[in-house]
Amino acid sequence: MHKNNNKTHTTNYYSIDVNDLLNQLNSDPQNGLTSSQADTYLQKYGVNELPEVKKGLWRIYLAPIFNFLILILIFSGIALIILGSPGETIITWVIVFINSITAIIQQFRAQKAIESLKKISTLRTIVIRDGKEKEIASKELVPGDIVLVSQGSKIPADARIIYSSELTINEAPLTGESLAVEKKETNLDKEDLPIQRQINMVFMGTYVNTGNAKVVIVKTGERTEIGKISVSLNTMGRIIDEIPLTKKLNHLAYLFGGLILINMSILILYKLFLLNQTVTKAFTDSIIRALNILPINLPLLVTLVLITGVLTMAQSGVIIKNLSAIESLGRISVICSDKTGTLTKNEMTIKKFWLNTQEFDVSGSGYDSEGDILYEEKPYSFTSATFNFFIDSMVLNNNARLVFEDIKIKTDEIKTKAIRRVLGSPTEGALLVLAEKAGFIIYDVKRKYEVKKEYPFESSLKRMTTVCRSNQNDQICYAFSKGAPEVLLELSGHIEIETKRKILDLSLKNTLLKSIEKNAQQGYRTLGIAYRKLNSLKDYSRKNVEQKLTFLGFVSIIDPPRIGVENAVKACQLAGIHVVMITGDHPATAKTIASLLHIFHEGDKIVEGKEIKHMNSQDLNEVSVFARVEPSEKEILVKKNQELDKVVAMTGDGINDSLALKHANCGVAMGITGTDIAKDSADMVISDDNFTSIKKGIEIGRGLFSKIRTIIFFFICIDIMEGFIFLGLEFFPAIELFSSNWQQIYIYGIVHSLPPIALILDTIPNDIMEEPPRNEEEIMNKNMWKLLIVGVVFIGISLLSILLFSLGGLIPLNNWNLDPTLSYLEPFASISTLTSQKARTMFITTLFIAEITLVWTARRPNKSLLKSVQEEFSLVLFFISIITFLIHFIAVTFSLNFNSFINDILDLNLQLNFMFLSFSDWMICLAFASIGIIAIELFKIQYRNKGSFF
Numbered sequence: 001m002h003k004n005n006n007k008t009h010t011t012n013y014y015s016i017d018v019n020d021l022l023n024q025l026n027s028d029p030q031n032g033l034t035s036s037q038a039d040t041y042l043q044k045y046g047v048n049e050l051p052e053v054k055k056g057l058w059r060i061y062l063a064p065i066f067n068f069l070i071l072i073l074i075f076s077g078i079a080l081i082i083l084g085s086p087g088e089t090i091i092t093w094v095i096v097f098i099n100s101i102t103a104i105i106q107q108f109r110a111q112k113a114i115e116s117l118k119k120i121s122t123l124r125t126i127v128i129r130d131g132k133e134k135e136i137a138s139k140e141l142v143p144g145d146i147v148l149v150s151q152g153s154k155i156p157a158d159a160r161i162i163y164s165s166e167l168t169i170n171e172a173p174l175t176g177e178s179l180a181v182e183k184k185e186t187n188l189d190k191e192d193l194p195i196q197r198q199i200n201m202v203f204m205g206t207y208v209n210t211g212n213a214k215v216v217i218v219k220t221g222e223r224t225e226i227g228k229i230s231v232s233l234n235t236m237g238r239i240i241d242e243i244p245l246t247k248k249l250n251h252l253a254y255l256f257g258g259l260i261l262i263n264m265s266i267l268i269l270y271k272l273f274l275l276n277q278t279v280t281k282a283f284t285d286s287i288i289r290a291l292n293i294l295p296i297n298l299p300l301l302v303t304l305v306l307i308t309g310v311l312t313m314a315q316s317g318v319i320i321k322n323l324s325a326i327e328s329l330g331r332i333s334v335i336c337s338d339k340t341g342t343l344t345k346n347e348m349t350i351k352k353f354w355l356n357t358q359e360f361d362v363s364g365s366g367y368d369s370e371g372d373i374l375y376e377e378k379p380y381s382f383t384s385a386t387f388n389f390f391i392d393s394m395v396l397n398n399n400a401r402l403v404f405e406d407i408k409i410k411t412d413e414i415k416t417k418a419i420r421r422v423l424g425s426p427t428e429g430a431l432l433v434l435a436e437k438a439g440f441i442i443y444d445v446k447r448k449y450e451v452k453k454e455y456p457f458e459s460s461l462k463r464m465t466t467v468c469r470s471n472q473n474d475q476i477c478y479a480f481s482k483g484a485p486e487v488l489l490e491l492s493g494h495i496e497i498e499t500k501r502k503i504l505d506l507s508l509k510n511t512l513l514k515s516i517e518k519n520a521q522q523g524y525r526t527l528g529i530a531y532r533k534l535n536s537l538k539d540y541s542r543k544n545v546e547q548k549l550t551f552l553g554f555v556s557i558i559d560p561p562r563i564g565v566e567n568a569v570k571a572c573q574l575a576g577i578h579v580v581m582i583t584g585d586h587p588a589t590a591k592t593i594a595s596l597l598h599i600f601h602e603g604d605k606i607v608e609g610k611e612i613k614h615m616n617s618q619d620l621n622e623v624s625v626f627a628r629v630e631p632s633e634k635e636i637l638v639k640k641n642q643e644l645d646k647v648v649a650m651t652g653d654g655i656n657d658s659l660a661l662k663h664a665n666c667g668v669a670m671g672i673t674g675t676d677i678a679k680d681s682a683d684m685v686i687s688d689d690n691f692t693s694i695k696k697g698i699e700i701g702r703g704l705f706s707k708i709r710t711i712i713f714f715f716i717c718i719d720i721m722e723g724f725i726f727l728g729l730e731f732f733p734a735i736e737l738f739s740s741n742w743q744q745i746y747i748y749g750i751v752h753s754l755p756p757i758a759l760i761l762d763t764i765p766n767d768i769m770e771e772p773p774r775n776e777e778e779i780m781n782k783n784m785w786k787l788l789i790v791g792v793v794f795i796g797i798s799l800l801s802i803l804l805f806s807l808g809g810l811i812p813l814n815n816w817n818l819d820p821t822l823s824y825l826e827p828f829a830s831i832s833t834l835t836s837q838k839a840r841t842m843f844i845t846t847l848f849i850a851e852i853t854l855v856w857t858a859r860r861p862n863k864s865l866l867k868s869v870q871e872e873f874s875l876v877l878f879f880i881s882i883i884t885f886l887i888h889f890i891a892v893t894f895s896l897n898f899n900s901f902i903n904d905i906l907d908l909n910l911q912l913n914f915m916f917l918s919f920s921d922w923m924i925c926l927a928f929a930s931i932g933i934i935a936i937e938l939f940k941i942q943y944r945n946k947g948s949f950f
Contacts, residue, residue, distance in 0.1 A: 013160050013218045014188050014198045021160055025144035027216055029162050032128035032146040041142035048141040048157050048220035050227055050677070072257055076291055083284045125156045143217050150212040151424065155202045158224040159215035161185040166211035166456045168425070171196070172340050173205050173654040173675055174225060175584040175630075179348075179525065179559075180209035180426065182459050194630055195225060196584060205655050205675065210399075210425050210457075226655050229631065229677065248779040249302065252712065256294050259720070263727055264290035270731065289726060295715030302708055304760050309704045316696055317687040319671070325683035327708065328666045330701020331647040332577055333773035335694065336637060336660065338652035339583035341673040342691055344559040344593060348426040350434045351524070351560065354515060355390055355553035356497050362437060365560035367402060367420040367429060369436035382438070385499050390552045391438055393480035393529050394431040395445040397466040400424030402432055402442075419672075427527065430557050431482075452477065455542045462487045465546050467534065477534040479545045485516045485528030485554045492530055492551035501550055516554060523585075523592025524556035558592065566597050568695040573598070575698065576772040580624055582634055587627040594625045609633035617644050634660035647775050651694060653678055668694060702771065703764030709779050710859050711756050716780070717788050717858075718752065718851055721796040735807065736836060740911035743844070750887055751848050755855040758880035762859060766872060771949075783943060783950045787861065790939045795850050795932030802846050802928045806839035813838055816918035823916040824899035834915075841892060841915040842925055848888045849929035852881050857936050861950035865937055892917055 013021060027033055033041070077093055080086065123138040128146040138156035141147070147159060161167070161183060168180040175196050183199055195203065202215055204224040221227050267286035271277040277285070309326040320326055340346050347366035352359055360380060364371020372379045382388075401423045422429030432442055449468035457464035463483025470476040481488060489512060495504045516526050530549040534540075569579050581594045587606050594600035605622045607615070609629035613636055620640060626633075634650070638660050641648045650657065650664035653674040658681040661667030669678040671687035679685050686693045729737050738744050780788070805811045813831075817823060817838055826833060855877065860868035891898050892914045899913055917925070943950070 012191055012193075013158075014193065014201045015191060016160075017187055018160060018162060018185065018200075018216075021218070022162075022216060025216065025218070027144035027146060029146060029214065029216070030128075031131040033142070033144050034130055037144065038129060038140075038142055041144060042140065045142055045223075046221055047139045049139050050222065050224075072253065072260065072294060076287055079287055080284060083280055083287075085284045123154060123156060141217055141220055143220060145217040147215050147217060148212070149202070149208050149215060151208050151210055153208040155204055155206045155208070157204050157217045157221075158219035159202050159217045161200050161202065162214045162216055164211060164213035166458070167213045168209040168211060169202055170207040170209045170426075171203065172346060173207075174203055175654075179585075183213070184459070185213075196628075196630075226677070229655060229658055249298075251778060252716070252780070259723070260290045260294060263723065267727070267730060275733075289730065295712075295719050298712065298715050301711050301756050301760065304757075305704055305707050305711070308760060309700050312700055313684070313693070313697060316693050317671075317690070318693050318697065319685040319687060320683070321685065322683040325666050326697060326701050327704050328647060328683070328701070329649060329694075329697045330703070330705045331774045331777075332649045332666065332698055332701070333646045333775045334641045335572060335577055335579045335649045335651065336582055336634070336641070336664070337579065337650075337691070337694075338634075338654065338657050339581050339585065339590065339593060340559065341653040341670060341689070342562075342651050343565055343581060343597060343599075344561055346559060346673060347422075348430040348525075348557050349560045350430050350555045350557050352519075353434070353553055353555040354512070356384070356386060359515070362434060364433075364437060365563070367422055367433055369433060371433075371437040373438060386496050386552065387438075389496070389531060390529055391435045391440050392445060392448070392478075393482065393531050393552065394555075395435050395440070395442055396449055396451065396468050397464060397480040397482050398428045398431055400426075400428035400432060402429060427525070427557060431527075431555070434555065448472065449478075453540060455545070457483070461546075463491075463546065465542070467540065467545060475535065479532040479534055479549075481530045481532070481546060481549060482527055485526050486513060488528035488530045488549060489513065489551060491547055492549040494549075495551045504551060512551075512554075519556045521588055523589035524558050525589075526554050526556055528554045558589070561593060561597050562689075562691055564690065564692040568692040569597050569599055571695045571769060572698065575702075575769045577698070578621070578624075580626065580637075582626045582629050582637070584629055585627060587625070590625050590627040600624050612637050612640070615640065620644070631655075631657075631659060635663055638663045645775055647773070649694065651691065653689070657681075668697075699764065699769055702768045705774065705779075706765055706768065706859075707759055707762060709784070710762075710855075710861075711759050712779055713784060713788060713858050713861075714756060714759075714851075714855055715752075717791045717795070717854065720788075721792045721799070722747075722847075724792075725796060725800060735803075737803070737840065737843070739836070739840065739913060743840070743912055746891075746912055747844065747847065751851050751884055754880050754884045755852055755877075758874070758877040759855065759859065761876045762874050763872060765860060767862075781950070783948060784861065787936060787939055787950060791854065791858075791932055791936050794935035795854070798850065798928040798931040799843060799846055802925065803839050803843045806842045807835060809835070811838075811842065811921075811924060814918055814921075817915050817921075819916065820896075822896055824895045824903075824913055825915075826913075837913060837915045841917060842921065844914070845888065845892060845917065845922070845925045846929045848885065849926055850932055852884055853929065853933045854936075855881070857933055857940075861940065862944070864940065865933070 016024070022029060026037065124135050125138045125141060126133055126148045127136055127141065128134075128148070129136075133148065141157050146162070147156065149155065155169070162185060164183060164185055167183040169183050170180050181196070181199070183202060186200055188198070188200055195201075202213070203226070204219075205226045219225075219227070264286045267289055268282050271282035271286060272279065275282075306327060310320045313320055313326060337343055345366040349365050350362050352361050354360075358375065361374040361377070362371060363374060373382070374380060403421055403423055405419055405421050422432075435442060435445065448471055450471055451466055451468050453467040455465040455467075461483070463481055465479050465481040467477060467479050470478070481491075489504070489509055492504050494501045495508065496502075519526050529552045531552060532545070532547075532549050534545065572579050579599050581590065581597070581599050583590045583593075587608065591600055591606055594606075600606070601624065604624040605619075606625040606627060607619075607623045608627055610633070612626065612629075612633045615623075626637065629637075634652075634657065638648050638650055642663075642665070647665045649666045649668060650660045651668040651670075652658075652661055653670035655675050655677050657669075658675075658677045661669060661678060661681040664683075666684065667682035669682035669685045670689040671679070671685050672689045674682075674685065674689075684697070726737070729735050802811070813834060818825070818834065825837075829837075856869070857865045859874075859877070860872060863871070891912060893916065895914050895916045899911075903911060940950075
């Protein structure tokens with residue numbers, strides 16, 4: 001059910017008095033809506049569901065297939081069928097079919113993989129209706145419903161707080177902020193507050209971290225903050241933006257299309273008016289000849305290259321949704337990475353603490369108990385009772401629990417991985433982990449005491465206290481307190497150092513405050529720890545308990561970087577990629593994490609999100625950290641980089657990342673922590689949330705670009721060269737280059753097919769990550785076109801020369817050629833026929849040698865052929881090159897047996913009819929084939945000497 005009047009409007013519900021708001025919604029805070037009201041509102045506003053991103057059959061499966069090259073093949077095939085030559089279209093339709101099926105299968109597999117990552121569950125919510133509490137499906141919620149939420153609850157819709165108790169909300173999925181946000185039922189007078197500052201509101205898709213609340217629903221479905229993002233995604237889903245590879249292939253296809261039309265027009269006019277052929281024959285022959293310059297294998301081979309990349313990435317647990325996205329990743333020049341959950345673990349961790357006048361470091365990260373306490377970079381063991389009290393206070397004054405949870409990671413197969421999560425406050429979870437790293441067992445610590453009373457954390461007081469009785473001596477009670485260090489210092493009259501209580505004088509207090517301020521400026525959240533012995537206390541009121549405290553120390557907490565991210569960032573920077581961190585956190589916190597990851601360097605700028613829309617290109621290059629960023633500002637940042645012709649990757653896991661993920665050239669979502677909206681919006685999903693896969697993807701993507709470029713270079717070079725030779729010879733009817741169409745098919749089927757297949761399986765260049773980013777650069781840049789022209793001209797000259805020299809008698813017939821026991825010769829053939837047969841054999845042999853060698857020199861254009869063979873020898877390419885050559889060698893050397901078997905015994909009448917070549921003939925072919933390769937190598941040397949690269 002969905003109604004049009006459930007539209008977005010701009011009412012600021014946070015600025016309306018809560019009682020006025022309830023009146024507007026006709027709701028009662030005690031009794032809620034009536035069932036009748038709920039039904040009416042459900043009809044009016046529709047169900048509380050997000051609209052799915054609309055991806056039709058065309059967008060998912062068909063649009064990636066129909067590039068311009070494929071369309072040329074399809075239209076030419078249709079034209080030949082209409083002209084009555086369906087047999088000539090078989091190869092065309094086979095290529096189109098295989099290319100289409102492989103692409104569709106990959107897209108289908110990607111869609112199924114994404115679906116397997118989604119948790120299929122129906123969210124339930126406790127609501128008050130007709131004066132009674134009841135549990136209903138969240139999709140049935142309507143504006144005006146009174147909902148009860150508590151620790152662990154997922155907020156089902158946007159709502160205004162009526163009442164709350166110690167309520168904190170984890171808004172990381174929506175805003176990107178790693179710390180839980182304190183919420184309360186206060187009225188806010190200001191207009192146009194960002195989401196992060198709307199402290200009397202809770203938003204759909206976020207989670208209750210601590211406390212509980214009664215709220216009134218104000219927005220459901222697509223009217224929620226998340227819903228607005230979904231609507232934008234749907235709008236974007238209708239626009240099919242070409243990815244860089246598609247654009248570049250289409251640019252090449254337009255070139256080929258133009259050449260084909262010119263070629264075909266010339267041939268049609270020539271055959272109709274000079275050779276007086278029929279219209280049908282003229283058009284049929286002209287289309288077939290014109291298509292000779294079209295690399296019909298290219299779309300299929302490019303698809304296969306991309307699939308090899310997909311399979312390689314799958315082994316690392318990366319799901320490629322968009323087949324060409326991995327090639328786009330290889331062009332990346334800017335990575336805009338979300339901080340929380342992507343660069344960092346989204347698991348609060350104590351990295352250092354102050355105790356006994358010393359500051360100690362703590363190794364390890366997240367909720368894993370592996371780690372040590374360090375002093376001056378060496379493991380340190382405590383033996384004093386002061387440290388025990390420090391740990392006791394952390395564990396007893398704590399409501400969090402650490403639990404293990406099995407999650408599924410999709411690599412080649414779905415595997416289960418156990419991860420540790422905190423139930424409750426992430427900060428309290430970090431305190432428990434520190435206790436474990438110090439060697440304490442949480443259960444044993446808690447068993448030492450009996451909790452008598454708890455004073456929960458209050459934002460106005462900035463502290464929490466728990467009163468405990470010792471189980472070893474029931475006459476002894478302690479109040480364990482934690483909170484803002486400056487607050488606890490004001491409440492403390494003493495400090496304990498090495499089991500001795502000392503007066504906390506002003507000098508020591510100021511020293512502590514300076515240390516606390518220093519850590520805060522470095523982006524750490526600091527938390528003070530104190531206690532009080534309550535043996536003789538009669539009045540256990542909070543005010544009385546939380547005074548005359550003994551200060552123990554403080555801890556410094558941060559959301560730590562993921563393991564391996566630092567090295568991945570460095571590798572990307574060495575590859576010339578600008579890595580940018582985006583976060584909703586405070587600039588100081590952002591700077592600390594960015595510095596740890598080497599994203600931020602001295603001299604870099606840190607900019608807040610509100611400034612992004614005013615920035616110019618120079619500013620963008622100087623900024624490495626964007627703090628306090630709202631969702632819409634991430635999208636603007638991606639667009640601004642793209643306006644500079646940069647190819648942008650956006651990584652993220654939250655709802656707030658989805659629009660930017662969609663706009664990026666390559667959107668990368670996290671599989672474990674990522675929301676469903678983020679996964680749907682991305683081009684690829686990292687199922688194990690390992691950021692280092694980005695670096696791997698860039699390396700693979702660059703390698704794929706190198707392979708695709710070599711394949712395209714090879715095909716353009718040989719097709720243009722052969723196309724012009726074949727076109728030119730059409731105007732010299734006396735020269736019959738091919739006596740059978742099967743000789744031309746033989747060329748296409750062997751030397752045009754096997755070496756490029758080897759390139760698909762070729763290795764990635766060793767120095768691929770040392771090359772600068774290619775951004776929107778064409779697949780064939782200016783230098784590659786120059787190299788290609790050299791190849792076309794000199795290989796073409798060598799082929800025409802050996803053809804004409806053989807026809808002209810400069811390379812004469814010899815006894816080996818004319819031996820009827822070696823060559824397949826026509827009975828009573830004339831000297832002219834035999835000369836043509838030898839010329840044809842010499843031409844095709846030279847072509848085979850030249851084009852096999854061309855693959856080797858083109859695969860590493862920035863290295864000499866000799867150096868590339870020495871440093872990056874490819875056994876697969878060598879093996880397939882030898883097979884390609886051996887096929888032709890057998891066809892020529894065993895000409896008589898080969899052709900007799902095919903033509904006479906099998907009666908296939910293929911008429912390949914190659915002539916046996918002597919040793920000197922083979923050497924002549926090798927010499928002529930070397931002309932073009934030597935010219936290419938000399939041209940490469942010239943460019944290397946200039947310091948230019950291809």
